[in-house]
Amino acid sequence: MVKVKSAEKAVRILKKHTLKILIIGVLLFVVIVVSILLSRRNRDVIAIVNGYPITIADILVETELSPKFYKETLVSNPDAVVEDWIKQILLFQQAKKYERQLRKTIQGRMKNHYIKELASAYVETKLVEKIEIPKEVIAEYYNFHLEDFIIPERVRLFEIVVSSQKAAEDILRRLSMGESFETLAMRESITESREKGGDLGWIDVRKLEPEISSLVTRINTGDILANPIRSEVGYHIIKLGGRTQRRMLTLEEATPSIKNMLVFQEKKKMVDSLITEMREKSKITIFSDKIGRLKMAGK
Numbered sequence: 001m002v003k004v005k006s007a008e009k010a011v012r013i014l015k016k017h018t019l020k021i022l023i024i025g026v027l028l029f030v031v032i033v034v035s036i037l038l039s040r041r042n043r044d045v046i047a048i049v050n051g052y053p054i055t056i057a058d059i060l061v062e063t064e065l066s067p068k069f070y071k072e073t074l075v076s077n078p079d080a081v082v083e084d085w086i087k088q089i090l091l092f093q094q095a096k097k098y099e100r101q102l103r104k105t106i107q108g109r110m111k112n113h114y115i116k117e118l119a120s121a122y123v124e125t126k127l128v129e130k131i132e133i134p135k136e137v138i139a140e141y142y143n144f145h146l147e148d149f150i151i152p153e154r155v156r157l158f159e160i161v162v163s164s165q166k167a168a169e170d171i172l173r174r175l176s177m178g179e180s181f182e183t184l185a186m187r188e189s190i191t192e193s194r195e196k197g198g199d200l201g202w203i204d205v206r207k208l209e210p211e212i213s214s215l216v217t218r219i220n221t222g223d224i225l226a227n228p229i230r231s232e233v234g235y236h237i238i239k240l241g242g243r244t245q246r247r248m249l250t251l252e253e254a255t256p257s258i259k260n261m262l263v264f265q266e267k268k269k270m271v272d273s274l275i276t277e278m279r280e281k282s283k284i285t286i287f288s289d290k291i292g293r294l295k296m297a298g299k
Contacts, residue, residue: 149249156241168228168235
């Protein structure tokens with residue numbers, strides 16, 4: 001009898017220890033999972049402002065909603081983008097103190113923004129995913145619109161603009177002595193292009209003044225026109241930074257833009273058709289007598 005009780009006690013102790021081990025194991029597993037999740041999230045956090053984390057995902061979402069230059073800035077000067085976000089969060093944290101007072105001011109905007117964003121998300125996902133553009137259709141469009149895929153000859157020009165002939169001759173002399181064109185542009189030029197070292201970017205040759213077009217087509221990349229060109233702004237010293245030849249995009253190169261355009265056209269047809277169908281099924285009441293009030297309010 002004593003042996004039986006001892007055995008039962010041993011079993012109970014074993015079960016108790018086993019339960020403790022299982023609980024500890026579960027807790028360790030939870031801690032490890034949470035640590036991994038926090039670690040992944042921390043890798044995405046790019047700044048913390050008074051405890052508020054700014055993530056890479058936050059910034060990328062803003063990039064999708066912003067003009068093209070914002071994305072360009074994100075690539076060329078990401079520090080400035082992060083700094084802008086920090087400023088925005090600081091203002092947000094201050095505004096939170098007055099949230100109850102400001103709620104009425106922003107409710108209408110938030111409502112309209114939500115309506116537009118939800119509708120846009122529906123169109124760009126649920127509708128667009130149904131659109132398929134066969135390769136044959138893309139090829140047919142390409143063959144019928146070949147002229148649209150011609151890339152014209154382009155030149156990349158740099159300029160230094162000064163106010164007098166004498167100043168222009170002095171710049172040309174200094175350039176011949178080996179001074180940097182870009183440095184002189186930043187120091188001496190009187191136009192906004194000086195901020196980019198005189199870089200005017202890539203320009204379609206057909207859009208240049210005939211005189212300039214004729215001259216730059218005769219020189220090699222890196223050369224500087226021997227004589228300054230006079231304009232209403234001043235005297236322009238021109239350097240050829242690069243040249244691309246006229247050519248036609250291949251079907252493979254043109255496919256993405258063609259596909260985007262055809263998807264856009266199909267999307268518009270689908271949206272128009274859907275709205276027409278929904279209007280027929282919906283009950284819509286317009287109070288025409290109040291449209292005049294709307295017009296007056298808009299003035």
